[in-house]
Amino acid sequence: GAGVSQTPSNKVTEKGKYVELRCDPISGHTALYWYRQSLGQGPEFLIYFQGTGAADDSGLPNDRFFAVRPEGSVSTLKIQRTERGDSAVYLCASSLTPSGVEDTQYFGPGTRLTVL
Amino acid sequence: AQTVTQSQPEMSVQEAETVTLSCTYDTSENNYYLFWYKQPPSRQMILVIRQEAYKQQNATENRFSVNFQKAAKSFSLKISDSQLGDTAMYFCAFMKQSGTSYGKLTFGQGTILTVHP
Numbered sequence: 001g002a003g004v005s006q007t008p009s010n011k012v013t014e015k016g017k018y019v020e021l022r023c024d025p026i027s028g029h030t031a032l033y034w035y036r037q038s039l040g041q042g043p044e045f046l047i048y049f050q051g052t053g054a055a056d057d058s059g060l061p062n063d064r065f066f067a068v069r070p071e072g073s074v075s076t077l078k079i080q081r082t083e084r085g086d087s088a089v090y091l092c093a094s095s096l097t098p099s100g101v102e103d104t105q106y107f108g109p110g111t112r113l114t115v116l
Numbered sequence: 117a118q119t120v121t122q123s124q125p126e127m128s129v130q131e132a133e134t135v136t137l138s139c140t141y142d143t144s145e146n147n148y149y150l151f152w153y154k155q156p157p158s159r160q161m162i163l164v165i166r167q168e169a170y171k172q173q174n175a176t177e178n179r180f181s182v183n184f185q186k187a188a189k190s191f192s193l194k195i196s197d198s199q200l201g202d203t204a205m206y207f208c209a210f211m212k213q214s215g216t217s218y219g220k221l222t223f224g225q226g227t228i229l230t231v232h233p
Binding site for chain 2: 031033035040041042043044045048050055056058059089091093095103104105106107108109110112
């Protein structure tokens, strides 16, 4: 079946602009996760959704970052007033359920964000 | 808070040989999961193998196996019969089994593995 998809694949923007990054999870997966991966580093957790609600947003770096999942499927990560330090690959993952043997996270290909 | 450390920034191996990637972690949790993920240049993070901390038996998946030492908080990955397609960045990751911050994967810094023909 189809895996996790993310759009756009690459996004170049100017400092101060607003951007939206989209994630389409695997069909039927109730849990959705966002991570940020800086060059040469491991991914860092941003936020986790169970259904429509954010179960854990402790990784969001500041209030310029916000994510939604209004219908419990597609999620959008929104970044306001972008800064050069926001440049990274943003990864999305989904899992069938948040607990038990079906909680393995499957990742999308990521969106590379470049802030000039 | 949990931390994951991969002390080998880069490793290389000849095709068909065996290589071991190291990972150590620090946690006060007793129940958790450990993972190895592979990330090729395409950026797609692919699950290689998973270990439940309550299981004493080491996980294996075809050519991939782990050496899980819970007391030492060590979780190494052994790749046997290395193939050119194994060339990638490999990440070790930790996840709590329950409670707050459940679902959050904590990753190490990664090890770049190059398989030479």
